[in-house]
Amino acid sequence: xxxxxxxxxxxxxxxxxxxxxxxxxxxxxxxxxxxxxxxxxxxxxxxxxxxxxxxxxxxxxxxxxxxxxxxxxxxxxxxxxxxxxxxxxxxxxxxxxxxxxxxxxxxxxxxxxxxxxxxxxxxxxxxxxxxxxxxxxxxxxxxxxxxxxxxxxxxxxxxxxxxxxxxxxxxxxxxxxxxxxxxxxxxxxxxxxxxxxxxxxxxxxxxxxxxxxxxxxxxxxxxxxxxxxxxxxxxxxxxxxxxxxxxxxxxxxxxxxxxxxxxxxxxxxxxxxxxxxxxxxxxxxxxxxxxxxxxxxxxxxxxxxxxxxxxxxxxxxxxxxxxxxxxxxxxxxxxxxxxxxxxxxxxxxxxxxxxxxxxxxxxxxxxxxxxxxxxxxxxxxxxxxxxxxxxxxxxxxxxxxxxxxxxxxxxxxxxxxxxxxxxxxxxxxxxxxxxxxxxxxxxxxxxxxxxxxxxxxxxxxxxxxxxxxxxxxxxxxxxxxxxxxxxxxxxxxxxxxxxxxxxxxxxxxxxxxxxxxxxxxxxxxxxxxxxxxxxxxxxxxxxxxxxxxxxxxxxxxxxxxxxxxxxxxxxxxxxxxxxxxxxxxxxxxxxxxxxxxxxxxxxxxxxxxxxxxxxxxxxxxxxxxxxxxxxxxxxxxxxxxxxxxxxxxxxxxxxxxxxxxxxxxxxxxxxxxxxxxxxxxxxxxxxxxxxxxxxxxxxxxxxxxxxxxxx
Amino acid sequence: xxxxxxxxxxxxxxxxxxxxxxxxxxxxxxxxxxxxxxxxxxxxxxxxxxxxxxxxxxxxxxxxxxxxxxxxxxxxxxxxxxxxxxxxxxxxxxxxxxxxxxxxxxxxxxxxxxxxxxxxxxxxxxxxxxxxxxxxxxxxxxxxxxxxxxxxxxxxx
Numbered sequence: 001x002x003x004x005x006x007x008x009x010x011x012x013x014x015x016x017x018x019x020x021x022x023x024x025x026x027x028x029x030x031x032x033x034x035x036x037x038x039x040x041x042x043x044x045x046x047x048x049x050x051x052x053x054x055x056x057x058x059x060x061x062x063x064x065x066x067x068x069x070x071x072x073x074x075x076x077x078x079x080x081x082x083x084x085x086x087x088x089x090x091x092x093x094x095x096x097x098x099x100x101x102x103x104x105x106x107x108x109x110x111x112x113x114x115x116x117x118x119x120x121x122x123x124x125x126x127x128x129x130x131x132x133x134x135x136x137x138x139x140x141x142x143x144x145x146x147x148x149x150x151x152x153x154x155x156x157x158x159x160x161x162x163x164x165x166x167x168x169x170x171x172x173x174x175x176x177x178x179x180x181x182x183x184x185x186x187x188x189x190x191x192x193x194x195x196x197x198x199x200x201x202x203x204x205x206x207x208x209x210x211x212x213x214x215x216x217x218x219x220x221x222x223x224x225x226x227x228x229x230x231x232x233x234x235x236x237x238x239x240x241x242x243x244x245x246x247x248x249x250x251x252x253x254x255x256x257x258x259x260x261x262x263x264x265x266x267x268x269x270x271x272x273x274x275x276x277x278x279x280x281x282x283x284x285x286x287x288x289x290x291x292x293x294x295x296x297x298x299x300x301x302x303x304x305x306x307x308x309x310x311x312x313x314x315x316x317x318x319x320x321x322x323x324x325x326x327x328x329x330x331x332x333x334x335x336x337x338x339x340x341x342x343x344x345x346x347x348x349x350x351x352x353x354x355x356x357x358x359x360x361x362x363x364x365x366x367x368x369x370x371x372x373x374x375x376x377x378x379x380x381x382x383x384x385x386x387x388x389x390x391x392x393x394x395x396x397x398x399x400x401x402x403x404x405x406x407x408x409x410x411x412x413x414x415x416x417x418x419x420x421x422x423x424x425x426x427x428x429x430x431x432x433x434x435x436x437x438x439x440x441x442x443x444x445x446x447x448x449x450x451x452x453x454x455x456x457x458x459x460x461x462x463x464x465x466x467x468x469x470x471x472x473x474x475x476x477x478x479x480x481x482x483x484x485x486x487x488x489x490x491x492x493x494x495x496x497x498x499x500x501x502x503x504x505x506x507x508x509x510x511x512x513x514x515x516x517x518x519x520x521x522x523x524x525x526x527x528x529x530x531x532x533x534x535x536x537x538x539x540x541x542x543x544x545x546x547x548x549x550x551x552x553x554x555x556x557x558x559x560x561x562x563x564x565x566x567x568x569x570x571x572x573x574x575x576x577x578x579x580x581x582x583x584x585x586x587x588x589x590x591x592x593x594x595x596x597x598x599x600x601x602x603x604x605x606x607x608x609x610x611x612x613x614x615x616x617x618x619x620x621x622x623x624x625x626x627x628x629x630x631x632x633x634x635x636x637x638x639x640x641x642x643x644x645x646x647x648x649x650x651x652x653x654x655x656x657x658x659x660x661x662x663x664x665x666x667x668x669x670x671x672x673x674x675x676x677x678x679x680x681x682x683x684x685x686x687x688x689x690x691x692x693x694x695x696x697x698x699x700x701x702x703x704x705x706x707x708x709x710x711x
Numbered sequence: 712x713x714x715x716x717x718x719x720x721x722x723x724x725x726x727x728x729x730x731x732x733x734x735x736x737x738x739x740x741x742x743x744x745x746x747x748x749x750x751x752x753x754x755x756x757x758x759x760x761x762x763x764x765x766x767x768x769x770x771x772x773x774x775x776x777x778x779x780x781x782x783x784x785x786x787x788x789x790x791x792x793x794x795x796x797x798x799x800x801x802x803x804x805x806x807x808x809x810x811x812x813x814x815x816x817x818x819x820x821x822x823x824x825x826x827x828x829x830x831x832x833x834x835x836x837x838x839x840x841x842x843x844x845x846x847x848x849x850x851x852x853x854x855x856x857x858x859x860x861x862x863x864x865x866x867x868x
Contacts, residue, residue, distance in 0.1 A: 205797045211746075213747060267726070383808070
């Protein structure tokens with residue numbers, strides 16, 4: 001998953017003249033080529049449109065969910081094109097195999113892959129377009145291209161003559177595509193590495209940005225569904241008479257996902273849904289309880305499982321042995337925009353409007369639901385009101401497609417907040433058992449971990465558990481433990497409590513780094529060492545981990561005195577190709593209430609496309625991680641989810657927001673991901689600070705302030 | 712029929728009196744800038760002004776808005792405080808996913824209408840009811856202070 005694709009195809013470009021004049025350039029990425037029907041076929045993967053009025057439009061196949069991809073991708077193009085940034089616009093592409101994400105091999109946004117996957121191909125597209133504009137200008141001037149340079153949307157001849165890209169667009173479209181598009185060296189970057197303003201901000205401050213819920217179609221009906229209160233349950237009888245009596249309700253439809261009420265507008269649909277009288281068969285999960293899940297996972301972690309990494313003999317004797325069991329709960333994503341999709345099934349074709357992270361796979365899935373070929377499914381990606389992995393799932397688009405197919409009308413399916421919270425796509429619960437060994441001098445000699453959790457790979461529907469039986473996502477962040485332990489063993493015990501699990505910001509790292517970085521702190525304490533120095537001493541072979549650890553410690557003033565009552569904790573992690581260390585400064589009240597004063601973060605994400613977006617994404621992930629660590633938990637009782645809305649699934653609010661500092665380490669490495677890597681070190685830095693403050697080691701999330709109360 | 716004043720215009724709607732104002736705005740009037748987040752006045756995404764006061768439109772029956780001045784995000788550019796707030800939001804590049812930002816801007820402009828120099832505690836009190844899952848709170852705080860400063864210099868317009 002983390003392989004960086006290195007585009008090296010020579011003849012990857014083709015051009016076509018725009019109907020209205022101008023230059024349109026597309027290129028084929030290997031991800032798309034892998035799926036292409038015939039070798040040598042050029043299906044365009046992304047486009048640059050230069051119009052005669054100097055407007056440059058970058059058409060982006062990736063979903064904008066706050067991570068800034070609709071700014072970062074145009075920056076990559078604009079840099080090599082030598083464009084005038086103020087003339088750049090971005091446009092969302094429709095779903096098309098040509099826009100496949102080169103890392104996934106399908107059109108989808110997630111896994112912090114966008115910049116990693118498109119770093120080189122997007123720049124090559126810009127560079128090729130630039131070369132063609134130069135060639136067109138040279139031809140017009142009867143000059144050598146070598147005597148021409150480009151700057152801010154102009155080709156400039158050494159004599160001082162200038163032509164704008166718009167003036168050259170028509171002629172450039174007739175130029176042959178260069179075989180090799182030479183890329184700039186990083187020292188010549190004018191746009192990359194600088195804090196360009198986000199292109200989506202203006203529409204997001206005046207209410208005009210259109211999210212999935214904002215789609216309005218003529219004749220559209222709104223659907224609200226009653227879903228089984230227990231996962232896997234089924235409606236055995238439905239009395240719809242009261243629902244039909246609600247003014248505005250037009251139809252009640254039963255589909256596998258539940259019972260839907262279709263109406264004119266949300267309020268009538270919701271009133272109708274609430275008036276349904278349904279008898280449910282709760283099915284196999286009727287007795288599901290969080291206590292049962294914890295017990296099942298703890299048994300797995302104690303028993304052991306498939307071996308994911310084994311070096312030396314982790315069971316070797318040691319002067320001192322520590323053992324600890326950690327636990328993390330199921331979590332909901334709680335995106336601000338509840339799940340929704342608008343679908344219109346017409347004869348032979350389907351049109352979809354949705355905030356989705358997986359428009360590519362949606363074509364195949366929804367085509368199957370509607371009975372049309374994937375290329376007859378037109379997917380319009382709207383702005384996403386938060387994604388965090390949740391909008392990778394197809395549940396809401398499938399149900400909306402069925403409802404449109406059955407009703408024959410365009411249907412907007414809306415989950416209420418409660419439906420969204422209870423929709424069973426959760427970050428897996430997990431229990432991990434560690435054993436660590438220290439020699440008489442406090443030096444670590446052995447480390448073993450057994451992680452018990454459901455398999456996300458199997459749950460995804462597009463991955464399979466590998467032959468070794470180790471789910472890659474269940475063990476990520478622990479299996480790749482960077483510390484210098486001579487004897488090390490990591491095992492995975494798959495346990496399936498019957499809950500649909502799903503990707504959640506930073507995936508397995510979200511809980512596993514809490515586990516391992518807390519346990520490392522336990523080992524440091526047992527060794528009588530400073531937790532920062534202890535880690536540092538074990539990272540001699542890991543310069544990038546060590547670099548961010550040192551930078552965060554230095555910027556936070558590690559070891560220096562703090563205000564009375566405030567304590568520090570530290571943690572370091574690598575995920576999605578980026579390295580992040582965080583220091584949390586925390587105080588704990590007599591009532592056990594935890595206050596986070598400041599988080600200092602150091603990040604090495606390789607070369608930076610937009611440092612301001614990098615900082616904001618790290619801060620965003622810190623807030624998301626803090627919400628989860630302090631409050632996040634989805635629990636089950638008698639098969640039912642106990643949480644429903646923001647009163648019983650609280651998230652961080654303005655008055656709890658700590659100061660956040662993000663320091664970016666200079667790097668010439670290829671870019672890493674940035675949407676997720678800020679999250680994993682937050683929970684352990686926080687828990688380690690709480691240990692420093694109270695002497696209490698928290699091994700279960702969310703943090704229970706009752707546990708921290710001073711007698 | 713219920714007669715409403717929305718952004719200075721009189722409109723008549725046939726919705727039942729208990730319909731939340733949010734859905735009258737979004738579904739009946741097609742004004743989608745005001746967002747649905749929770750339906751229980753817990754998240755603030757649906758914040759609008761009623762006679763200048765911030766209210767959660769998801770939990771305000773349309774009948775309660777009759778006879779009052781309803782102001783939504785769509786009218787903020789035409790209001791001196793709203794314009795200053797939007798300019799500060801752009802300057803600080805506040806939004807990420809952007810979904811909560813209509814509510815944040817409505818909350819911030821109501822605060823600044825009533826308190827032209829809010830302290831951190833004032834900002835906490837006015838803004839803690841409006842959730843942002845992208846975690847833009849520090850940028851919101853900075854933008855509110857910036858807007859306050861711009862207004863004090865007469866730079867609101």
